[in-house]
Amino acid sequence: MRLAVVNLKGGTGKTTTAVHLAAGLARLGKTLLVDADPQGSALSWSEQAGLAFPVVALPVRDLHKRLPQLADGYAHLVLDTPPGDPAIVRSALLASEVALLPIPPSLMDLDRLRPTLELLAEVEPLNPLGVQVLLTRVRRGTKSAKAAREVLAELGLAVLEAEIPLREGYATAFGLVPEDLGEYEAALEELLVKPQPQPGSAGTQGVRG
Template sequence: MSSNDKIRAARIIAVANQKGGVGKTTTAINLASALAGSKRVLLVDLDPQGNASTGLGVGYDQRGNGSYAALMQEAPAASWARETSVENLHIITADNDLAGVEIELIASERREYRLQEALQQLASQYDFILIDCPPSLGILTLNALVAADGVLVPLQCEFFALEGISQLVRTVERVRRAFNADLHIAGIVLTMYDRRNNLSELVAADARSFFGEQVLQTVIPRNIRISEAQSHGCSVLEYDRRSSGATAYGMLADELAARVAARPERKG
């Protein structure tokens, strides 16, 4: 089956920002957990650091076949995804082997399509597939953008935050032209928002002024429960469902799902 002939159910969203420390993995974990309340969800940990895997309680000794095996087609597709403690949420884990993918694929044909071709084998089992990208714009992130329908961009409410997004937007446009004409910005989500901090308000206002409706209405607040949940290897929705962080990610899931439903499905 070619990349233009595939049939799939899942909407695929890459969670990406080449700037580190913006809440990307935190957003991927908690958004996936929130969506799993009513959808079948697969989270793909595509970051060699493996923080999304750790954040959902999967230790290094438990990971087995994961995103490296999926990219390299080294094991049956049925072995890539594993259950998590969240009902309806599966994860394809990451480990240090991913760090060598860029070198291993350098001479490979269609190296940009490896993840797309892997996810074709799983997509009918899920409603959403979220991809936690590494904080860079290398071959792993390129694979995610080629496979994805849309990109969710976490934007930290801090100084210099807007600078990195311009580069990502240019990358998305290049991927659209060269590999994936259906790729779009699914949304920009403001993270680490502190209403007591004037800087958060200024960054939010600048983002909405520049990017308009691409900026989601839901904002993710600074909330200690989110950090505590990660240290316990679970989502904030499992750790403290009544917290402001859990409430925000629930609202984000609803808003993103509504946005995605409003767009036509990717052709082919």
């Protein structure tokens, strides 16, 4: 699987998601995590933790041109992408089969989704992607996740059943080997079985036109 973890808004759980999913995929096959974020959070995480899979930093706008050579021999690729750098994110999307959007179910995060959706819609004719949303930092016992699901469904986006709770264990996971993948286990299972949407039916139709 070639999976880009994207959201142009900062702090939505991209890096946490990318590291946990890469750890899960590494159990299934040779996996490379590409840190396309100039902030280098995933790379710092791996330097501190000694992860079971390699992490390379490649925060460049021609990632899609360089990646095939780099990816040779890997069964799975996970791309962690930066907030606020559409050119790099666009390149990461061009290099991927699946775009996973981690989104916390807050009004502010939903309100700031449009630039990411516009980028997905722009890339779709060039490289049709399966687009999936993963709700992250979900507060238990609140209605926000249900409300977010409704908003996202109206936008035509597919949302994974699995959701990642707001939990201290995730907040303090940076720099550690993720032994227990928690809810990311279920998210990964869903990603692995989801059929990829065909061109024209992907979840970006809500932002066209």
